[in-house]
Amino acid sequence: MNDKFKNAEVLLEIKDLKIEGYSDETWVPIIKGVDLTLHRGEVLGLIGESGAGKSTIGAAAMGYARDGTRISNGSIEFDGMELTTASESERRALRGSRIAYVAQSAAASFNPSHKIIDQHTEAPVHYRIKKRMEAQEDAMELYERLRLPNPKEIGFRYPHQVSGGQLQRAMTAMAMSCRPDLIIFDEPTTALDVTTQIEVLAAIRDIVDQFNTAAIYITHDLAVVAQMADTIKVLLKGEEVEQAPTQVMLDNPQEDYTKSLWAVRSFNSPQRHRPTDGSEPLISVQHVDAAYTGGVKVLDDVSFDIYPGMTVAVVGESGSGKSTTARCITGLLPPMSGQILCKGEPLPPRYKDRTRDQLRQAQMIYQMADTALNPKVRISEIIGRPAQFYGGLHGPALKQRVDELLDLIELEPSKYYSRYPPELSGGQKQRIGIARALAAEPEFIICDEVTSALDQLVAEGILKLLDRLQNEFGLAYMFITHDLATVRSIADEVVVMQHGKVVEQGPKDEMFTPPHHPYTDLLLSSVPEMDPEWLTTVLEERGVDNIGEAAGN
Amino acid sequence: MSNFVILYYTALIGASCLAAYYKQRSVFMLIFSLTLVSFVLGIIGGAGALRFVATSAFVLALAAGTSYAFREFLILISKPGLAKELRTAPLTAAFGMFVIFTYAIAGIFAPWIAPHGEAEIIGQAFAPADENMLLGADQLGRDMFSRIIYGARNSVGLALVATLLAFLMGATAGLLAAVKGGWFDQLMGRTADVIMSIPSLIFALLILSIFGTGLQVIVIVVAVIYSPRVFRLTRAVAGNIVVMDYIEAAKLRGEKDWYLIRKEILPNATAPLIAEFGLEFCFVFLLIAGLSFLGLGIQPPTADWGSMVRENATLISFGDITPLIPAAAIALLTVAINFVVDWMLFRTSGLKEQ
Numbered sequence: 038m039n040d041k042f043k044n045a046e047v048l049l050e051i052k053d054l055k056i057e058g059y060s061d062e063t064w065v066p067i068i069k070g071v072d073l074t075l076h077r078g079e080v081l082g083l084i085g086e087s088g089a090g091k092s093t094i095g096a097a098a099m100g101y102a103r104d105g106t107r108i109s110n111g112s113i114e115f116d117g118m119e120l121t122t123a124s125e126s127e128r129r130a131l132r133g134s135r136i137a138y139v140a141q142s143a144a145a146s147f148n149p150s151h152k153i154i155d156q157h158t159e160a161p162v163h164y165r166i167k168k169r170m171e172a173q174e175d176a177m178e179l180y181e182r183l184r185l186p187n188p189k190e191i192g193f194r195y196p197h198q199v200s201g202g203q204l205q206r207a208m209t210a211m212a213m214s215c216r217p218d219l220i221i222f223d224e225p226t227t228a229l230d231v232t233t234q235i236e237v238l239a240a241i242r243d244i245v246d247q248f249n250t251a252a253i254y255i256t257h258d259l260a261v262v263a264q265m266a267d268t269i270k271v272l273l274k275g276e277e278v279e280q281a282p283t284q285v286m287l288d289n290p291q292e293d294y295t296k297s298l299w300a301v302r303s304f305n306s307p308q309r310h311r312p313t314d315g316s317e318p319l320i321s322v323q324h325v326d327a328a329y330t331g332g333v334k335v336l337d338d339v340s341f342d343i344y345p346g347m348t349v350a351v352v353g354e355s356g357s358g359k360s361t362t363a364r365c366i367t368g369l370l371p372p373m374s375g376q377i378l379c380k381g382e383p384l385p386p387r388y389k390d391r392t393r394d395q396l397r398q399a400q401m402i403y404q405m406a407d408t409a410l411n412p413k414v415r416i417s418e419i420i421g422r423p424a425q426f427y428g429g430l431h432g433p434a435l436k437q438r439v440d441e442l443l444d445l446i447e448l449e450p451s452k453y454y455s456r457y458p459p460e461l462s463g464g465q466k467q468r469i470g471i472a473r474a475l476a477a478e479p480e481f482i483i484c485d486e487v488t489s490a491l492d493q494l495v496a497e498g499i500l501k502l503l504d505r506l507q508n509e510f511g512l513a514y515m516f517i518t519h520d521l522a523t524v525r526s527i528a529d530e531v532v533v534m535q536h537g538k539v540v541e542q543g544p545k546d547e548m549f550t551p552p553h554h555p556y557t558d559l560l561l562s563s564v565p566e567m568d569p570e571w572l573t574t575v576l577e578e579r580g581v582d583n584i585g586e587a588a589g590n
Numbered sequence: 591m592s593n594f595v596i597l598y599y600t601a602l603i604g605a606s607c608l609a610a611y612y613k614q615r616s617v618f619m620l621i622f623s624l625t626l627v628s629f630v631l632g633i634i635g636g637a638g639a640l641r642f643v644a645t646s647a648f649v650l651a652l653a654a655g656t657s658y659a660f661r662e663f664l665i666l667i668s669k670p671g672l673a674k675e676l677r678t679a680p681l682t683a684a685f686g687m688f689v690i691f692t693y694a695i696a697g698i699f700a701p702w703i704a705p706h707g708e709a710e711i712i713g714q715a716f717a718p719a720d721e722n723m724l725l726g727a728d729q730l731g732r733d734m735f736s737r738i739i740y741g742a743r744n745s746v747g748l749a750l751v752a753t754l755l756a757f758l759m760g761a762t763a764g765l766l767a768a769v770k771g772g773w774f775d776q777l778m779g780r781t782a783d784v785i786m787s788i789p790s791l792i793f794a795l796l797i798l799s800i801f802g803t804g805l806q807v808i809v810i811v812v813a814v815i816y817s818p819r820v821f822r823l824t825r826a827v828a829g830n831i832v833v834m835d836y837i838e839a840a841k842l843r844g845e846k847d848w849y850l851i852r853k854e855i856l857p858n859a860t861a862p863l864i865a866e867f868g869l870e871f872c873f874v875f876l877l878i879a880g881l882s883f884l885g886l887g888i889q890p891p892t893a894d895w896g897s898m899v900r901e902n903a904t905l906i907s908f909g910d911i912t913p914l915i916p917a918a919a920i921a922l923l924t925v926a927i928n929f930v931v932d933w934m935l936f937r938t939s940g941l942k943e944q
Contacts, residue, residue: 367842388842396844409835413857426843473839 045076048218048251049098054111056093056102056275067093067106069275077218078249082266082283084256084298086492087463089272091255095221098253099136100128116218133160137212141224143204147196153204154192157211166215179210182247183240202233206240213244220245220252226261230354230519231563238264238565239576257492259298260565263287264572271295283569297494299567304497306504308545309529311344317381318342319481319513320366320399325375327365335361336372337537345480348507348514350528350545352521352560358537359517363483366515367399397427400474404486406466410458416443416469417454423476442472446502464495471502481513488523500527521564525549533557595632598640602628657684660691679933686929693923697743704736709891716905716912726912729901734912738919740893746923748809748888749875755813756874757867760820765851765859767821768828779825782818790815791880798886808887812874823866827859861934868931872924879920895920 056068068090075081083091093106100120102108113120115136120128132138140146148156158172167175173192180188183206196204205225212220222241226234242265245252254265262269262283269286271278271294279292290296320343327336336358343349351359364370366377368388376383379398385391403409410419417439424430424438440450446468458466467487474482484503488496504527506512518524524531524545531548533541533556541554553561562575602625609618624643631639661684665673679687696703705722706712710732717727725734763782767775785793794811801807831837832855840854881887882896890897895916902913 369838369842388844391844393844396842401839401842403835403839405835409839411834411836411854411858414853418853423843426845477843 045078047074048077048079048116049073049075050112050114051094051098052112052114054094054097054113055109056090056097056106057109058106060105064107064109066109067275068097070111071272071275071277073098073270075219075251075253077251079268080245080252080254080266082254082256082262082269083272084259084262084269085272085278086257086494088274090275091257091272092223094272095138095223095253095255098219098221099132099138101132130164133217134164134166134215135217136219136221137215137217139205139208139212139220139222139225142228143208143225144196144201146208147204149196152193152195153199153207153211157192157207157214160211161214164215172214176210176214179213179244180207182244183207183210184236185210200233202229202237205229205233205237209237209241209244213248213250216248216250218251220250222252222254222256224256227256227258231521231565232354232559234261234565235563235572235575238572241265242572258565259493260567260571263567263569264565271298287567287569304500304526306348306500306527309347310544311347311530316344318378319345319380320515321378321381322362322366323376323378325362325365325372325377327361327370327372329370334373335537336365338375339534339537339539340375341532341539341542343481343513343515345513346507346511347529348516348527349530349532350516350518350524351532351534352518352524353534353540354519354560356536357534359519359534360485361537362534363401363485363515363517366483367401393427397477398479399481399483400477400479401483401485402467402470402474402487405490406458406463406470409470410466410473412457412459414457415454416456416458416461419458419469420472420476423473427477438476442476445475445506446472462495463491464498467491467495467499468502471499471506475506475510479512481515483515483517485517486519487516489518489520496523503527521561533560592637595637595640598644599625599628653685654681657681657688660684660688675937678937682929683933686926686933689922689926690930693742693746693926696739697746700739700743704733704739706733706736708732708737708740708893710736716910725915728898728912729904734915737893737898738895738916741895741898741916741919744888744892745875745878745882745895745920748805749871749878752809752812752878753816753867753871753874755809756816756870757820757863759813760817761824761863763817764821764824765828765855766847767825768832769847769850769855775825778821782821785814785818790877794877794881795884795886798881803886803889805888808878808881812877815877816870816874820863820866820870824859824863827862828855831855831858861937865931865934868927868934872927875920876924 051071051073054068054071054073055066057064058067059065071090071094073081073094083094085091093103096103097108097113098115100113100115100123108121111121115131118127118131120131147153154173154176157176158167158169161167161172161175162169166172176192177188180191185191185203185206191199191203191207199207209220209222209225225241226237229237238261244250252265254262256262266283268280269283270280271286271292273294278294279286279290281291286295287299290299322342323340325336325339326334328334339358339362341349351362353359361370365372368384368386368391371386376386378384379395384395388396417436420442421430421435421439424442425435428438430438439454443450443453448465448468453461453465458469461469470487487503488499491499500523503514507514514527516523516528528545530544531542532539533548533554535556540556541548548557549561551558562578565571568574602621606618606622606625609621628640628643631643635642658681661676661679661681664684664687665676668676711730712733713723713727713731715727715729715731717723717731719726723733723735725738728734728737763778767778793815797811798807832850837850837854840850845854878887879894879896879899882894883900885897885900887896888894890901898916899913902916905912906914
C-alpha cells in the first residue's frame with residue numbers, strides 16, 4: 038500500500054475478479070482472481086505481456102466485458118456502486134461521465150468524419166453537464182493545458198488533419214471533458230515515436246495531477262510506467278504476480294518473473310568493426326533520391342554502406358524514410374536517381390528486372406508477422422517454398438531442409454511442421470518469418486521493425502536468435518527500428534535519418550558518445566529510462582514548452 | 591366442441607405448463623401466446639383455422655426435426671475439422687443442406703425415380719391426381735411428378751453449369767486484375783461496367799433471339815451476364831489480399847503471377863467466393879426459369895420448372911394448384927440455398943454470437 042494514499046478515499050475496489058472468454062465451444066478463464074484497490078488521485082500501472090489480461094481488467098473497471106467474454110465471479114465496486122450487478126443503463130451512465138477511457142490508437146478511435154471538438158463536446162452535452170458553447174470553451178482550455186498548439190483553433194479540424202501525438206492528447210482532453218473520477222489509459226503511447234511519446238506522457242501526467250483524477254495506466258513498457266504510476270501491479274497470464282509502490286518495485290522486485298522483466302534489456306552483442314583490408318561493402322546505397330508517384334521527395338541523397346557480417350541499424354521517427362530506403366534496396370520502389378550496388382555491381386532498380394540470384398541475396402523480415410505469413414498456408418510450405426524455389430529441393434531433401442530450418446529457429450520440427458500461422462504466438466510467427474528469410478540462404482537480411490510488435494521478453498529472444506544466426510552464417514543485417522534500446526543491444530553501425538536525409542552515421546560506440554548531432558541527441562534523450570524521476574528531469578532540462586516535436590525544429 | 595378442439599387446447603396448455611415448470615422462458619412465451627391467439631382464432635375461424643395452425647406447427651416441427659437429424663448425420667460422417675464447422679450451423683442451414691441434398695438425389699437419379707418419361711403422354715390433359723400420377727397430368731397429359739423430377743436435373747443442372755462458367759470467367763479476370771493492376775485492371779473493370787449497364791433480361795432476350803435458343807447459347811449468355819458481378823467481388827477481395835506483406839515477400843522471391851494467384855491469394859479468397867457462388871446460383875436459376883417462362887429458355891418437350899409454370903398457367907383460373915408446384919420447387923431451392931449462404935456469410939464475416 039502506498040503511504041501517500043493511506044488517507045484518501047477508496048474509489049475503485051475489485052475483489053477476486055474472474056473473467057472467462059468463449060473459445061472452441063467452452064468458457065476458458067482469462068482473469069483468474071485479481072484484486073485491485075484504487076484511491077482518489079492514485080495512478081495504478083498495470084504491466085505484463087500481451088495476453089496477460091491488462092486490457093480486460095481495464096475494461097472490467099468500467100463494468101464492461103468485451104464481446105465473447107463474461108465476468109464470472111468477483112465484485113467491482115466503483116465509489117460505493119457495485120458494477121457487476123448494476124443494470125446496463127446504470128453502467129452506461131457512468132461511462133464517459135465518471136469513468137473515461139483512452140485507447141491505444143487515437144487515429145482509429147476518433148470518428149474521421151466529425152470535427153475533434155464536436156466529438157469532445159458530445160459526452161458533456163449528452164449528460165447535460167454543460168451547454169455546447171460552455172463545453173467548447175472548456176475544450177479549448179483543456180487543449181491549452183495539454184499544450185496543444187493553437188488551442189482555440191485545433192478542435193475545429195478533422196482527426197486526419199492533426200498529427201498522431203496531438204490526436205492522442207486531444208483524446209486525453211476528451212476523456213477529461215466531464216471531469217471523470219477515473220480514467221483508463223490503454224497503452225496510449227505504444228503507437229507513437231519516442232519524441233512524440235514524451236510530450237504525451239508529460240501532458241497526461243500534468244492533467245491527472247491537476248484534477249486529482251485516479252487513473253489505471255496499462256502498458257507493457259516498464260520505463261513508461263515508472264514515469265506515470267504511483268503503484269505498479271505486475272500481471273502474468275491473468276494472475277497477479279506482485280504489487281508495490283513504484284520506487285519499491287523498481288529497486289527491489291520480489292518475484293522471479295518481475296526480475297526477469299526488469300533484466301530484459303541486458304542483452305548486448307559485442308560490436309564488430311568494418312574490415313580494414315579494403316574489401317568491398319556487401320550493399321552500398323549511393324546518393325539515392327526517391328518519391329512515391331507524383332509525391333514529394335521521400336528520400337534525399339541517402340548513402341550508406343553495409344559490410345558483410347555486420348549489423349547496420351537505421352533509426353529515426355516514423356516518416357523519416359527508413360522503410361522507403363528498404364523498399365529501394367529490395368527494388369519495390371525504383372529510385373529517381375542514385376544507385377544501389379551489391380558487391381560492387383549495380384542492382385537493377387526494379388525487382389522484376391533482377392535475376393533470381395540477386396533476389397535471393399537480399400531477404401526481408403517484416404514488422405507484422407500476422408500479415409507477413411499467409412494464414413492459409415502450412416508452415417512447412419512457407420519455409421519450404423524459398424528452398425524449393427531457389428535451391429530446387431524436392432521430396433525428402435526439402436523436408437529435411439525444413440526440419441533443419443525449424444531447428445535453427447528453435448521450434449520443434451515434428452510439432453510445427455504442418456501447422457498454420459494463426460495457431461502460433463506472435464514470437465513464434467516472427468521466428469517463422471526469420472526461417473523463411475534463411476531458407477533462401479541470403480547474405481543480407483533487412484529487418485523492418487522486427488521486434489516492435491512483440492513483448493520485451495519475446496523480443497529479446499528474437500534478438501538473441503538473430504545475433505546467433507549472424508555469427509553462424511555471417512549474415513549482414515539492415516536493422517530498421519525506432520527503438521534505441523534495440524540499437525544499443527544489436528547494432529554495429531548506426532544511421533540516423535530525419536525527413537528523408539541521413540543526419541549522422543558511424544560505428545555504435547561513437548554514436549552513443551557525445552558530441553551528437555542535435556537530432557540524434559533529441560532521439561537519445563527521449564528514450565524513457567527506468568528512473569521514475571527521468572521525465573521530470575528531462576522536462577526541466579528542455580523546458581515545458583520545448584519538448585517533443587517542438588524540440589526537433 | 592369437437593374432440594380436435596379439446597385436444598388442441600389441452601396440448602397447448604399442457605406444453606406451456608411444462609415449459610414454465612422447466613423454466614424455458616422463451617418456449618413458454620411462444621406456446622402461451624399461441625394459446626391466447628388461438629382463442630381469438632377459434633372464435634373467428636372455427637375448428638378449420640385451428641386445424642390449419644396445428645398442421646403448420648406440425649410441418650414446422652417436422653422440418654426442424656429433419657434438419658436436426660440431418661445435421662447430426664452430417665457431423666457423424668464428416669472428418670473432425672469439418673464436423674466442428676458443421677456443429678456451428680443453425681437449423682435453417684441444416685434445412686437448406688437437406689433440401690439441396692434431396693434435389694441433388696432427384697436430379698442425379700431422375701430416370702430411376704420418375705415413374706414415367708418426361709415426354710411420355712400417359713393420360714388426359716389436366717387429369718386429376720390418382721395412384722398412377724401422383725400430382726396429376728399437365729396440359730398434354732404427361733405425368734407432372736415425373737416432369738418435376740426431370741426438371742430438377744434440367745433446370746438445376748443448367749443453372750449450375752452457367753454459374754460455374756460465370757465464376758470461372760469472373761474469378762480469373764478478377765484475380766488477374768488484382769495481381770497485374772494497371773491497364774489490364776482498367777480494361778477488365780470498364781468491360782464489366784459495360785456489361786452491367788445493360789439490363790440483364792433484355793440483354794439475354796436480345797442475344798437469344800439472335801443466336802437461337804440452344805443450350806450452349808443459354809449457358810454462355812447467362813455466364814457473360816453474371817460474370818461481372820463475380821469479377822467485382824473477386825477483385826475487391828483479392829485487392830485486399832495483394833497488399834499484404836506475404837504477397838510482397840512472394841513477389842520479391844521472384845514468383846510468377848500464376849503462383850501468386852493459385853497458392854497465395856486463392857486460399858484466402860475461397861470463403862467469400864463460395865458464399866457468392868450460392869447467391870449467384872439463385873439469381874442464375876431464377877433468370878433461366880424466367881427465360882423459360884418467356885419461351886426463350888429450355889425448349890419443349892424437355893421438362894423445366896420455368897416453362898412448366900407457363901404451360902400450366904391457365905389452370906390457376908380453375909382454382910387448381912398444379913402450376914404452383916414447379917413454382918414452389920423453385921422457391922424452396924432458392925430459400926434453401928440462401929439459408930446455407932447466410933450461414934457461410936456469417937462465418938466468413940467473423941461475427942460471433944454474444
